[in-house]
Amino acid sequence: MSKPRLATIWLDGCSGCHMSLLDMDERLFDITERVDIVYGALVDVKEFPEDVDVTLVEGAISSEDDLRKIYEVRRNTRVLVSLGDCAVTSNVPGMRNQIGPAAILERAYLENVTINPQLPGPMVPRLLAMSRPVHAVVKVDVFVPGCPPSADLIHSVLDDLISGRVPVTAGVTCFG
Amino acid sequence: MLNLAQIVQSHALSFFYLSSPDLLLGFDSDPALRNLVGVARQTPDLARDGVALRRFGQRIIERLGGKRIHPAWVVPGGVSRPLDASERDSILAEIPDARERAHRTLEWFKKNVASWTEEAAHFGDFPSLYMGLVHEGGNAAYSDGLLRVVDSSGWVMADGVDPRAYDEYLGETVEPWSYLKSTYFKPLGYPAGIYRVGPLARLNVAERLGTSAADAELAEYRDRLGRYPSSSFHYHYARLIEIVHCIDVIDEILSRPDILDPHVRARAQINRNEGVGVSEAPRGVLIHHYKVDDDGLVEWVNLVIATGHNNLAMNRSVLQTARHYIKGDQVKEGMLNRVEAVIRCYDPCLSCSTHAVGQMPLEVDIRDAEGSLLRQVSR
Numbered sequence: 001m002s003k004p005r006l007a008t009i010w011l012d013g014c015s016g017c018h019m020s021l022l023d024m025d026e027r028l029f030d031i032t033e034r035v036d037i038v039y040g041a042l043v044d045v046k047e048f049p050e051d052v053d054v055t056l057v058e059g060a061i062s063s064e065d066d067l068r069k070i071y072e073v074r075r076n077t078r079v080l081v082s083l084g085d086c087a088v089t090s091n092v093p094g095m096r097n098q099i100g101p102a103a104i105l106e107r108a109y110l111e112n113v114t115i116n117p118q119l120p121g122p123m124v125p126r127l128l129a130m131s132r133p134v135h136a137v138v139k140v141d142v143f144v145p146g147c148p149p150s151a152d153l154i155h156s157v158l159d160d161l162i163s164g165r166v167p168v169t170a171g172v173t174c175f176g
Numbered sequence: 177m178l179n180l181a182q183i184v185q186s187h188a189l190s191f192f193y194l195s196s197p198d199l200l201l202g203f204d205s206d207p208a209l210r211n212l213v214g215v216a217r218q219t220p221d222l223a224r225d226g227v228a229l230r231r232f233g234q235r236i237i238e239r240l241g242g243k244r245i246h247p248a249w250v251v252p253g254g255v256s257r258p259l260d261a262s263e264r265d266s267i268l269a270e271i272p273d274a275r276e277r278a279h280r281t282l283e284w285f286k287k288n289v290a291s292w293t294e295e296a297a298h299f300g301d302f303p304s305l306y307m308g309l310v311h312e313g314g315n316a317a318y319s320d321g322l323l324r325v326v327d328s329s330g331w332v333m334a335d336g337v338d339p340r341a342y343d344e345y346l347g348e349t350v351e352p353w354s355y356l357k358s359t360y361f362k363p364l365g366y367p368a369g370i371y372r373v374g375p376l377a378r379l380n381v382a383e384r385l386g387t388s389a390a391d392a393e394l395a396e397y398r399d400r401l402g403r404y405p406s407s408s409f410h411y412h413y414a415r416l417i418e419i420v421h422c423i424d425v426i427d428e429i430l431s432r433p434d435i436l437d438p439h440v441r442a443r444a445q446i447n448r449n450e451g452v453g454v455s456e457a458p459r460g461v462l463i464h465h466y467k468v469d470d471d472g473l474v475e476w477v478n479l480v481i482a483t484g485h486n487n488l489a490m491n492r493s494v495l496q497t498a499r500h501y502i503k504g505d506q507v508k509e510g511m512l513n514r515v516e517a518v519i520r521c522y523d524p525c526l527s528c529s530t531h532a533v534g535q536m537p538l539e540v541d542i543r544d545a546e547g548s549l550l551r552q553v554s555r
Binding site: 015016019020022023025026028029032037042043044045046108109112113114115116117118119120121123124147148150151 | 245349352
């Protein structure tokens with residue numbers, strides 16, 4: 001039997017969830033023996049592949065680029081996991097929702113600069129009006145809250161999914 | 177100590193997880209295997225050293241702050257709880273192992289450095305300014321220091337600068353093609369005021385590090401590369417020396433008699449509406465500037481981060497690497513990988529430093545002398 005195909009992707013988050021994934025330390029090598037990592041920060045693959053069994057998604061959906069990627073991920077993934085508070089609630093990226101992107105861009109790129117004040121574009125992805133959690137955009141199969149979820153929790157979720165079990169995260173993790 | 181532990185774990189991540197696949201397996205090796213798992217298959221000991229050094233730093237953060245990522249231990253006025261003796265002893269017990277692994281890696285790097293001579297000559301080798309924090313007397317500072325700026329021949333352009341005056345020396349500009357702002361040294365203007373921060377810059381601006389083993393390594397580094405190495409390839413070497421140094425400083429701090437002192441926090445109300453904080457983050461000088469109202473609610477923030485300080489230099493490095501390696505019709509994957517690898521030297525925050533694209537699409541336009549597009553290659 002071929003190994004399960006695992007992908008990870010990082011949208012609007014701080015990479016803390018990916019850092020927590022790395023905090024599995026040596027267990028990372030055990031996991032990589034049991035799965036093929038087909039996409040993510042530690043492998044050199046440029047296009048999101050087809051036919052992925054499990055994708056861990058870190059981060060909220062905040063830009064047009066995030067939106068394009070999450071549709072592509074959903075289309076090619078059997079079990080989509082919202083990993084961490086930004087994916088689950090939009091968390092810190094969502095703090096801008098009451099202010100709106102225009103005021104934020106003006107503060108950063110027109111006010112707090114010395115020379116060449118201008119709004120970046122058009123080569124950069126536009127910010128969406130609202131930063132939203134992943135399940136507001138596509139169907140999510142497993143929710144793993146935490147800022148970040150601990151390495152032990154990520155390990156047990158992966159262990160469950162690789163072994164064909166449905167992970168239960170209720171009661172074992174919380175926001176923050 | 178928290179900051180030093182963070183530098184150890186972050187440098188281990190940068191060197192072992194992200195850059196060692198290029199260095200060990202080769203810039204031209206099969207991209208499907210060019211990752212940490214590939215490194216673990218070829219030289220398990222090196223991969224294990226990387227995991228262990230990162231874990232060493234992360235465990236210190238966990239012991240001090242309660243969790244490895246986003247600990248809420250550092251608070252206004254100090255830290256939220258003191259260190260207890262058993263935690264101190266646990267960290268001390270792990271130091272000899274970490275020190276041995278750090279030295280072993282440095283020896284491995286030095287043994288192999290000659291094989292990357294061509295990369296060293298074309299991975300962002302150009303004169304620029306360097307900025308970092310130093311203590312009075314010239315030792316490298318990772319916190320509580322003053323800013324020093326030197327040029328590539330060692331001429332001191334600014335020294336003893338109170339970080340609160342950062343605005344007098346550093347300007348910020350916006351490029352239309354990036355959300356990352358670029359900074360420049362104001363007295364030289366834009367873009368002539370290009371400067372670098374981080375491990376390479378810190379070793380250039382400081383007279384010495386201040387711990388004996390690391391200073392011996394620094395002396396050898398300067399013997400090999402000159403007093404002010406100007407290639408960004410040497411960020412790797414500088415990073416490994418800093419790991420040795422940070423481990424030894426952690427050891428020193430833990431051996432101080434007052435390390436278990438329970439008086440770890442002063443409490444006060446808002447007595448000032450504006451403040452600037454600066455430290456050396458793993459990637460370089462980090463400046464936080466806040467304005468708060470009388471209730472302490474934040475009203476305005478400006479963050480000047482290491483990757484922004486290095487933005488102009490990263491762009492110039494990419495251009496140099498691309499011009500050297502991408503020639504003619506035969507554009508091989510390994511050439512394009514080098515264009516990405518030069519960015520990894522700076523260890524910018526993970527989205528740019530990793531191999532994953534969607535996160536970093538690479539497109540190279542090859543133009544003739546008149547500027548007409550001959551070919552476009554991407555990976």
